[in-house]
Ligand SMILES: C[C@@]1(CC(=O)O)c2cc3[nH]c(cc4nc(cc5[nH]c(cc(n2)[C@H]1CCC(=O)O)[C@@](C)(CC(=O)O)[C@@H]5CCC(=O)O)C(CC(=O)O)=C4CCC(=O)O)c(CCC(=O)O)c3CC(=O)O
């Protein structure tokens with residue numbers, strides 16, 4: 376998982392695929408710019424968050440960025456953008472090439488839980504379908520569940536010095552129900568040592 380806060384990310388092309396990648400990246404922070412002569416209209420809904428530049432690709436636009444997404448419908452141009460990025464030591468995701476610097480998995484989030492699936496470029500459709508199944512299993516309840524697990528873990532790390540017991544507790548609590556987890560949090564909060 377990359378921490379993209381304050382990183383400059385440039386997306387070349389502003390069609391449907393660029394829009395999907397942009398929405399995904401917005402969830403991770405980062406300063407997004409898009410460069411394209413034609414802009415998918417939905418991009419303008421995010422004009423406070425995305426710097427929209429209506430122009431053809433030019434190398435000057437990628438200089439000083441950390442990550443570039445080559446998302447035009449011109450395979451040759453996407454490849455050229457990849458080469459420019461290599462020259463400048465910038466990581467590039469090419470949406471028309473399975474072998475670019477990195478590929479984007481299918482992803483969903485439940486609070487701090489992130490689930491991502493990749494097929495290493497073999498079948499993006501399969502990634503999407505597996506994510507669809509997992510979204511049903513890991514529903515909205517996991518937001519609170521994970522928050523409680525995080526709260527309890529903090530208490531256990533502070534109050535338990537026995538490494539073996541610490542591990543046992545942290546391994547065990549993931550199997551509790553939401554209500555039992557709430558009870559456990561109260562119990563541990565009221566103890567001075569665990
Ligand atoms: C290598 C990779 C590079 C990258 O983009 O990072 C790549 C490449 C290519 N995708 C193509 C096609 C499609 N991609 C999708 C969908 C998604 N593609 C995504 C990622 C990736 N796609 C990376 C590998 C991920 C992995 O390992 O699984 C997802 C997971 C994430 C995202 O894009 O955010 C997102 C699901 C989002 C969701 O969950 O909703 C669909 C289905 C749809 O749109 O409904 C289709 C049409 C059906 C099909 O082909 O399966 C083509 C052919 C283009 C052409 O020639 O026409 C190429 C180029 C090639 O293969 O060379």
Ligand SMILES: NC(=O)C1=CN([C@@H]2O[C@H](COP(=O)(O)OP(=O)(O)OC[C@H]3O[C@@H](n4cnc5c(N)ncnc54)[C@H](O)[C@@H]3O)[C@@H](O)[C@H]2O)C=CC1
Nearest residue numbers: 387388389390391392393410411412413431432447448470
């Ligand atoms: N990796 C992936 O997840 C997927 C990739 N694709 C492929 O991705 C490519 C893009 O697909 P879409 O977004 O649906 O196409 P689209 O037609 O909606 O968008 C293409 C964009 O590229 C821009 N563009 C063209 N020449 C440019 C230039 N010189 N400089 C800057 N921008 C330029 C256009 O202005 C347009 O905004 C296609 O080749 C498609 O086959 C398709 C599906 C999924």
